Amino acid sequence: MSDAASASVRDLSGATNMIECEGVSKWYGDFQALNSVSATIKEQEVVVVLGPSGSGKSTWIRCINKLEHHQEGRIVVDGVELTNDLRNIEKIRSEVGMVFQQFNLFPHLTVLDNITLAPIWVRKKPRGEAESAARALLDRVGIPEQADKYPGQLSGGQQQRVAIARALAMEPRVMLFDEPTSALDPEMIKEVLDVMKGLARSGMTMIVVTHEMGFAREVADRIIFMEDGMIVEVGTPEHFFTNPTEDRTKLFLSQIL
Amino acid sequence: MTDQQTTDVAEPEEETSNLPPKVPRLPPGEWMKKNLFSSVGNSILTVVFVLVILAITRGLLGFAFSPERRWDATATNMRLLFAGAYPQNQFVRMWVSLGIVVALGGLSTGVWRAGGRMYLTSLLLKGYGVGGAVVLVGILAPFSGSARLSYFLVGGLLIAASFAVQSATDEDTTVGTLAVGLVGVSIAVGSFWVIPYGHHAFIDGAQVVSDGTVAATTKGPLTVMVILAVLTYFLGREIADRVDAGWPRKVLSLSWLASPVVIVFFVLRDPDFDYGHIATTEVPIFLAYAVGGGLLLFALASPRIGEVGRIIAAVTLIAAAATFLTPMLQVIRILALMLAVFALAAPTFSGNRAARLRYVTVWAGVVLGLLWLITAINSPATVESNSSFFTGGLALTLIVASFTMILSFPLGVILALARTSNMPLFRVMSTTYIEFVRGVPFITILIFFSVLFPLFLPENMEVTEIAAVTIGFTLFSAAYMAENVRGGLQSIRRGQYEAAEALGMTTAQKTVFIILPQALRVSIPPLVGQTIGTYKETSLLAIIGLFDLLFVARSLIPNQTSFIGSVREQLLFASVIYWMGAYAMSRASQNLERKLGVGER
Ligand SMILES: Nc1ncnc2c1ncn2[C@@H]1O[C@H](COP(=O)(O)OP(=O)(O)OP(=O)(O)O)[C@@H](O)[C@H]1O
Ligand SMILES: [Mg+2]
Numbered sequence: 132m133s134d135a136a137s138a139s140v141r142d143l144s145g146a147t148n149m150i151e152c153e154g155v156s157k158w159y160g161d162f163q164a165l166n167s168v169s170a171t172i173k174e175q176e177v178v179v180v181l182g183p184s185g186s187g188k189s190t191w192i193r194c195i196n197k198l199e200h201h202q203e204g205r206i207v208v209d210g211v212e213l214t215n216d217l218r219n220i221e222k223i224r225s226e227v228g229m230v231f232q233q234f235n236l237f238p239h240l241t242v243l244d245n246i247t248l249a250p251i252w253v254r255k256k257p258r259g260e261a262e263s264a265a266r267a268l269l270d271r272v273g274i275p276e277q278a279d280k281y282p283g284q285l286s287g288g289q290q291q292r293v294a295i296a297r298a299l300a301m302e303p304r305v306m307l308f309d310e311p312t313s314a315l316d317p318e319m320i321k322e323v324l325d326v327m328k329g330l331a332r333s334g335m336t337m338i339v340v341t342h343e344m345g346f347a348r349e350v351a352d353r354i355i356f357m358e359d360g361m362i363v364e365v366g367t368p369e370h371f372f373t374n375p376t377e378d379r380t381k382l383f384l385s386q387i388l
Numbered sequence: 389m390t391d392q393q394t395t396d397v398a399e400p401e402e403e404t405s406n407l408p409p410k411v412p413r414l415p416p417g418e419w420m421k422k423n424l425f426s427s428v429g430n431s432i433l434t435v436v437f438v439l440v441i442l443a444i445t446r447g448l449l450g451f452a453f454s455p456e457r458r459w460d461a462t463a464t465n466m467r468l469l470f471a472g473a474y475p476q477n478q479f480v481r482m483w484v485s486l487g488i489v490v491a492l493g494g495l496s497t498g499v500w501r502a503g504g505r506m507y508l509t510s511l512l513l514k515g516y517g518v519g520g521a522v523v524l525v526g527i528l529a530p531f532s533g534s535a536r537l538s539y540f541l542v543g544g545l546l547i548a549a550s551f552a553v554q555s556a557t558d559e560d561t562t563v564g565t566l567a568v569g570l571v572g573v574s575i576a577v578g579s580f581w582v583i584p585y586g587h588h589a590f591i592d593g594a595q596v597v598s599d600g601t602v603a604a605t606t607k608g609p610l611t612v613m614v615i616l617a618v619l620t621y622f623l624g625r626e627i628a629d630r631v632d633a634g635w636p637r638k639v640l641s642l643s644w645l646a647s648p649v650v651i652v653f654f655v656l657r658d659p660d661f662d663y664g665h666i667a668t669t670e671v672p673i674f675l676a677y678a679v680g681g682g683l684l685l686f687a688l689a690s691p692r693i694g695e696v697g698r699i700i701a702a703v704t705l706i707a708a709a710a711t712f713l714t715p716m717l718q719v720i721r722i723l724a725l726m727l728a729v730f731a732l733a734a735p736t737f738s739g740n741r742a743a744r745l746r747y748v749t750v751w752a753g754v755v756l757g758l759l760w761l762i763t764a765i766n767s768p769a770t771v772e773s774n775s776s777f778f779t780g781g782l783a784l785t786l787i788v789a790s791f792t793m794i795l796s797f798p799l800g801v802i803l804a805l806a807r808t809s810n811m812p813l814f815r816v817m818s819t820t821y822i823e824f825v826r827g828v829p830f831i832t833i834l835i836f837f838s839v840l841f842p843l844f845l846p847e848n849m850e851v852t853e854i855a856a857v858t859i860g861f862t863l864f865s866a867a868y869m870a871e872n873v874r875g876g877l878q879s880i881r882r883g884q885y886e887a888a889e890a891l892g893m894t895t896a897q898k899t900v901f902i903i904l905p906q907a908l909r910v911s912i913p914p915l916v917g918q919t920i921g922t923y924k925e926t927s928l929l930a931i932i933g934l935f936d937l938l939f940v941a942r943s944l945i946p947n948q949t950s951f952i953g954s955v956r957e958q959l960l961f962a963s964v965i966y967w968m969g970a971y972a973m974s975r976a977s978q979n980l981e982r983k984l985g986v987g988e989r
Contacts, residue, residue: 228890
């Protein structure tokens with residue numbers, strides 16, 4: 132728990148804003164999935180997003196790297212506003228890493244190629260450099276010996292760690308995680324969470340959608356609770372788990388804890 | 389899942405561990421009891437079927453081996469069936485063409501380390517089967533006594549030999565499949581030197597028949613081919629051992645792609661280059677494009693050029709389109725269009741100095757290749773024949789089929805991508821095209837391209853009938869290919885697109901590196917089916933009077949004065965040839981599927 136203490140009391144007041152959302156709204160047809168979401172995430176901050184199913188958590192973080200388009204409001208990532216300008220999108224995407232629930236590794240490429248493909252073709256890194264960086268990353272996520280295997284030959288936990296390495300290989304400024312452990316068997320969840328904790332400790336800015344309350348309590352600087360496309364409550368883990376103000380938060384916590 | 393690895397990781401040839409474990413085999417008596425005579429009904433069915441099959445076989449054999457059959461018509465016209473009216477004094481060019489294919493095949497087999505091992509017992513089982521079949525032929529066919537006896541002898545020997553080998557070897561002995569194939573081919577070719585099949589030929593329009601083995605002009609080159617295959621195989625293995633496997637494979641793949649062009653336009657047709665004209669026209673065009681275009685591309689491939697690069701590329705495209713408004717050499721226009729394509733693709737291949745230089749080198753290579761090809765096509769041929777094309781028969785069939793495959797595949801992929809793209813204009817155009825082509829009988833398209841298409845061309849452009857119908861075949865086949873590829877595209881999950889997008893890949897990068905490799909892998913079975921279809925549909929060339937294999941078999945040979953009425957023999961022979969090609973393709977695709985692990989996961 133010493134990590135938790137140090138993480139939770141981190142002073143981020145002087146840090147610059149990494150992500151700013153202002154009144155972001157999004158509709159699927161008539162259905163409003165995001166309702167005027169406003170939040171600011173500081174550099175090096177770790178934010179955990181909680182909320183019941185269908186509350187718009189995925190939709191929101193997918194808007195942040197433009198996998199979904201918002202219709203109203205402003206999203207600014209690292210000082211660049213997201214517009215429909217194509218080059219703008221590619222620039223943002225290469226600065227924002229994303230990890231998916233279903234891993235989404237490229238099954239026809241080896242682990243090493245999965246990781247080096249984007250650095251070589253998007254970042255224009257020489258192949259040798261990209262490969263040594265990839266091996267270092269595999270070392271960091273604890274599977275250096277799997278470089279030449281195909282994703283189908285790995286366990287779920289290993290696949291998700293490759294996916295994290297793949298996103299990190301682009302040297303992103305922000306990492307988004309959409310329920311990274313929900314598709315994993317219980318015994319593999321810890322190995323992925325450990326990698327994420329290490330990443331948080333190293334100072335990466337992270338937004339994590341998860342149902343892992345232990346992780347939220349231990350690592351998060353702030354917790355954002357969403358429901359029906361709206362941000363209902365924001366606070367430190369301590370505030371959130373011991374003394375939530377909103378009734379809906381209390382209800383959610385009583386169901387989940 | 390380990391199968392996936394075999395695509396890239398070469399495994400040592402002696403490896404036997406990946407053979408499926410042997411299924412313990414029942415003794416023949418018990419096997420028959422279990423599978424054929426398990427009940428009264430089953431027994432009756434078995435007996436009935438065996439009788440029916442025997443009757444059919446007897447009928448076929450009675451037809452094939454009847455003394456009335458004019459198989460000498462087939463034997464005499466081998467050259468016509470395989471190569472059409474290709475000039476006799478240039479015939480070595482045909483063998484060189486075959487040699488190119490054999491050498492590429494040998495090299496590829498070696499470099500990819502193809503071929504595995506099989507259990508000797510399963511080979512011996514085939515030995516028993518073939519031996520039994522030969523004996524059966526001896527029993528059923530309408531032979532004279534001595535011929536019958538020789539069939540019994542050969543079949544009996546085969547069975548005896550299989551038995552002898554089986555009792556002398558261990559149950560788990562394995563043999564290399566390549567070695568088995570080589571022995572088979574060697575026996576077949578060797579028999580040409582030993583067994584007196586007889587020697588039939590047309591010499592100066594007269595049929596000449598003599599006893600003895602087949603002509604030296606047939607068995608000689610065939611023997612050379614077998615030796616060439618073996619030598620190139622070992623050469624391929626040497627190369628694979630010494631060099632990193634990546635680039636020999638790339639070079640070989642490109643050589644396969646280029647081989648039909650080289651064979652048709654350079655080996656078989658032999659262009660008569662006008663070197664004076666080349667020095668004054670083609671060389672300057674090459675230098676202008678290679679150097680000027682190269683400099684432009686070097687600049688455009690800079691990672692820092694940004695917006696300006698896109699504008700310059702767009703201007704290049706407009707300029708290329710504008711060349712079609714004023715009269716000028718066709719090559720200049722084609723190369724201008726190519727340059728525009730390269731300019732538009734430059735950002736994808738941008739990078740450090742080495743990457744940019746590589747891009748420019750590829751461009752120079754493309755210019756050289758295209759100019760060479762276009763000049764060759766436009767030069768008069770030194771090899772000419774009196775038919776509408778310089779060759780015919782199976783050679784023509786294969787030429788049209790392979791050009792169609794090579795051209796319609798990329799076109800089909802482009803159509804499929806267009807049909808699934810977000811841009812409504814592309815989608816509508818592609819859908820319209822595909823639905824139109826699929827709604828029209830192929831014969832209509834064929835006749836259109838053979839008769840009407842030349843009338844639609846601009847005045848200074850001419851195409852031969854073969855080129856016109858090949859275009860027709862290509863456009864037709866592409867529509868079907870597109871639908872097959874689209875099926876593959878639809879099988880790719882959304883997550884793959886999203887993962888690629890989240891990494892900042894452009895649409896082109898996403899398509900080339902992520903989507904297409906997976907989609908095409910899934911589409912292999914229907915694509916091969918389509919390819920086999922195209923190969924067989926080339927027989928429709930006979931309808932518009934081109935001298936393809938079927939036309940030679942159906943119309944030419946049965947009209948020769950000595951062989952009137954031999955049409956059935958010729959059709960049977962042509963069917964066997966078609967079947968062998970189609971079966972080979974089918975087996976190749978099964979191997980490919982197994983290697984790529986299609987249908988697993
Ligand atoms: N492509 C879509 N079309 C229509 N509705 C959608 C689409 N994607 C999401 N929605 C709706 O938007 C709402 C928010 O979805 P979202 O996936 O963001 O929820 P979530 O909070 O991530 O839920 P979960 O915890 O189940 O992942 C849901 O009601 C969902 O049905
Ligand atoms: Mg979700």
